[in-house]
Amino acid sequence: MADPPSHFTPEELERWRFGLAQANLNNILCHCRDCDATWMASDDENIxxxxxxxxVEHVACWQFPDG
Structure with a gap:
């Protein structure tokens, strides 16, 4: 099955992905389901x-508004 057409040029898509990576820096809330520890990280893979x-569950904090 073919991928659906993109609304972004390859350059725009790369900038969008870079922006998400920047937003995640030190902004991933991690929570251990076994010992209940919590911490902040920059990556949600292989935690x-x-x-x-x-x-470990992880949530990108920038997804939620302040307040």
């Missing part, structure tokens, strides 16, 4: 807790 658990 492991200090306790060794990989059962």
């Amino acid at each position: 492991a807790c200090a306790c060794g658990s990989r059962r």
Whole structure:
């Protein structure tokens, strides 16, 4: 199955992806489902807790408005 057509040029898409990566810097809330620890990170992939658990949920904080 073919991908749907993009509304962005390749350059625009690259700028959009770069903007998301910048927004995520030190802005991913992580929570360990095993030991209940929470911390901030810059990446939501391959996150492991200090306790060794990989059962970590993550939320990009920039997605939520202040207030």
